[in-house]
Amino acid sequence: xxxDLQKLHSYPFEKLATxxxxxxxxxxxxxxxxxxxxxxxxxxxxxxxxxxxxxxKLAVYPTTKGIPEFRAVISRWACTRFQLGxxxxxxxxxxxxxxxxxxxxxxFAQAMIDRSRDPLxxxxxxFYQIYEGAALLAGAQPYFLPCLESNAMIPDYDAVPADxxxxxxxxxxxxxxxxxGAVTDEATxxxxxxxxxxxDFIIASDECYSELYFDESNPPTxxxxxxxxxxxxxxxxxxxxxxxxxxxxxxxxxxxxxxxxAALLSGFLKYRTYHGCAMPVQHQLASVAAWSDExxxxxxxxxxxxxxxxVLTILDGHLNLSLPDAGFYLWPxxxxxxxxxxxxxxxxxxxxxxxxxxxxxxxxxxxxxxxRVRMALVAPVAQCLEAAERIKHFIHHH
Numbered sequence: 001x002x003x004d005l006q007k008l009h010s011y012p013f014e015k016l017a018t019x020x021x022x023x024x025x026x027x028x029x030x031x032x033x034x035x036x037x038x039x040x041x042x043x044x045x046x047x048x049x050x051x052x053x054x055x056x057k058l059a060v061y062p063t064t065k066g067i068p069e070f071r072a073v074i075s076r077w078a079c080t081r082f083q084l085g086x087x088x089x090x091x092x093x094x095x096x097x098x099x100x101x102x103x104x105x106x107x108f109a110q111a112m113i114d115r116s117r118d119p120l121x122x123x124x125x126x127f128y129q130i131y132e133g134a135a136l137l138a139g140a141q142p143y144f145l146p147c148l149e150s151n152a153m154i155p156d157y158d159a160v161p162a163d164x165x166x167x168x169x170x171x172x173x174x175x176x177x178x179x180x181g182a183v184t185d186e187a188t189x190x191x192x193x194x195x196x197x198x199x200d201f202i203i204a205s206d207e208c209y210s211e212l213y214f215d216e217s218n219p220p221t222x223x224x225x226x227x228x229x230x231x232x233x234x235x236x237x238x239x240x241x242x243x244x245x246x247x248x249x250x251x252x253x254x255x256x257x258x259x260x261x262a263a264l265l266s267g268f269l270k271y272r273t274y275h276g277c278a279m280p281v282q283h284q285l286a287s288v289a290a291w292s293d294e295x296x297x298x299x300x301x302x303x304x305x306x307x308x309x310x311v312l313t314i315l316d317g318h319l320n321l322s323l324p325d326a327g328f329y330l331w332p333x334x335x336x337x338x339x340x341x342x343x344x345x346x347x348x349x350x351x352x353x354x355x356x357x358x359x360x361x362x363x364x365x366x367x368x369x370x371x372r373v374r375m376a377l378v379a380p381v382a383q384c385l386e387a388a389e390r391i392k393h394f395i396h397h398h
Contacts, residue, residue: 007136011129012358019343019355029350032387034375036354037178037328039249041303041380044296047250050289054282062278065269066097070284074257077291078242082225089224093262094235096269097279097287099254101208101241105172106134108239108258111271112170112202115139119169124155126179126360126369128206131172140169144361146368153182153331157191165199176209176220179331179359179374181324189226196237202264205240208256211247211297213326214305220326224260235260246328247297248290255279255287304328307377307384314388318395330375331356335395338371344398349390 010018016035025031065071071091078095079088089095098104105128113119113135121135125144135142143164145155154177171192175184189205196203205223213219227235243256258265272278279287290296308323311330315321321332334341338355345351354376356369377384 002137004137004139008133009129012354015358016342016352016354019339020346020352023343023347025347025350029390031350031352032379032383032390033352034377034379034384034387035352036378037246037376038251038378039246039328040378041249041300043249043252044290044293046293047248047253047286047290051253051282051286054285057281057285060281062281062284064273064278066279067281067284069288070097071095073288073291074259078224078259081219082222082228084224084228088228088233089259090262094265095257095259096265096272097284098241098256098258099277099279100245100251101206101243101256102130103254103277104241104256104258105130105204105206106137107272107275107277108204108241108268109134109138109140109170111268112264113138113140114169117169118167120164120167121170121172122160122164122168123172124174124177125363126356127172128174128178129359131174132361135170142361143168144363146363146366147177147180147182148368153177153180154184154188157188157195165195165201168199168201170202170204171196172204172206173223174206176207176212176324176326178206178209178327179329179354179356179369181209181327181329181331183220183325186221186226186229189221189223190230193226193230193232193238201237202261203238205238207240208243209246209327210242212301212304212328214301214308214323216298216301227260234262237261237264239264244287244290247300249300250290253283253286253290255283255290303381304377307381310381310385311375311377311388314385314392318392328377330377331372332375334371334373336371336398338369338373342373345391345394348398349394351387351390351394 075089075091119140120143121140123131147153239260245251353373356372360369
C-alpha cells in the first residue's frame with residue numbers, strides 16, 4: 001500500500017460527524033445544513049432536457065479530450081467572460097474537459113510534480129483539502145500561507161522566503177476563496193506570474209466560485225485574463241479550473257474544465273488518458289447547453305444576493321461577520337471555540353456549520369481557521385433566513 005496514504009488527514013466532514021457523535025439535537029426543529037457547499041437551487045430545466053435528449057450516448061465510449069463542440073463552447077465562454085479576444089483560447093490545445101474541479105485539481109498535481117526534486121506545493125490556509133491531499137500523494141510537501149483579516153484574507157506573498165519559492169513546483173490559488181470568499185486582485189496575480197517565471201513553478205488557479213458575485217458590473221478577475229493583459233497569449237505556467245457545480249447548480253453532473261498553457265495540458269491529457277476519467281458524452285452535451293446560457297447564472301446570483309442581504313441583516317450586531325468579495329460562504333468569528341460553537345449550535349438549534357479549524361492547519365502556532373466557522377448559504381432563501389434567526393437566538397441564550 002502507498003505509504004503516503006498515511007499522511008492524509010481525515011476529511012472535514014468526517015471530523016464533523018465525530019464532533020456531533022452523541023450530540024442529540026432539540027426536538028421539533030428541522031435540520032438546516034450550512035456546512036457543505038452543495039448548491040440547493042434548482043438545476044436548469046433545459047440542461048436536464050439536454051441530458052435526457054442525449055441518453056442514447058450511453059452506448060458511446062467518450063474520449064478523454066472531449067467532443068469538439070464542448071471544447072469550443074468552453075473557449076467561447078472563457079474568451080467572453082475573461083476578455084481574452086475572439087481567438088484567445090484555442091479549443092484544440094488549451095482546453096480540457098474534467099469531471100468537476102475536485103478530481104482535476106488532484107490529478108493535475110500527480111501529473112505535474114517531479115518528486116525527485118524535493119518539491120513544495122504552496123497553498124492558502126485555510127484551504128480546500130484536495131490541495132493538501134494532492135500534494136502529499138504526489139510526493140510533495142505542502143507549504144501553507146495564512147489568509148488573515150489583516151491582509152484582506154489573501155496570503156501575504158511578500159513574506160514568502162526566496163528559498164521556498166525556489167523549491168515550489170506548484171502554487172494553488174483559490175479566487176474567490178473557499179472559505180473566505182476573498183478575490184485575488186490583478187496586481188497580486190501579476191506578481192505571482194512574475195514569481196512563477198523567476199522560480200519556474202506552475203500556478204493552478206481554482207476559480208470554481210468565479211460566477212458567484214454581487215456586482216454585475218465587476219466580476220472577479222481570472223488568471224488567464226491577467227495573462228492576456230500582460231500579452232502572455234500562451235498562458236505560460238498558468239492553468240485555471242472551472243466548474244458547473246456552483247455556477248449552474250449542477251454538482252451531480254461532475255462537469256468542469258481546465259484551460260491554459262498548452263504544453264502543460266498536453267502532458268495532463270496524456271496522464272488523464274491513462275487515468276481513465278473521460279467525461280460521458282451525454283454529460284458533455286448537457287454541459288454545452290449550460291455554458292451557452294447566462295440567464296440562469298444571473299438568476300442564481302440574484303438568489304444568493306437575497307440570502308446574503310437577509311442573513312447579514314439578521315445577524316448584524318450578534319456575530320462578527322461581513323459580506324465576502326464573492327462566493328456563497330460566510331466566514332464569521334465565533335464567541336467561543338469553533339468546535340464548541342458548532343456542536344452546541346447543532347444540539348440546541350439543529351443547524352450545522354463547519355468549524356474553521358477543520359479547514360486549516362496550525363503553522364508556527366497559528367491556525368487561521370480557529371474560532372471561525374464556515375456557513376454555506378446554499379439552502380433555499382427561507383431556510384437560510386430561518387437558520388440566521390436560530391443562530392441569533394443561540395448566541396443570546398448560550
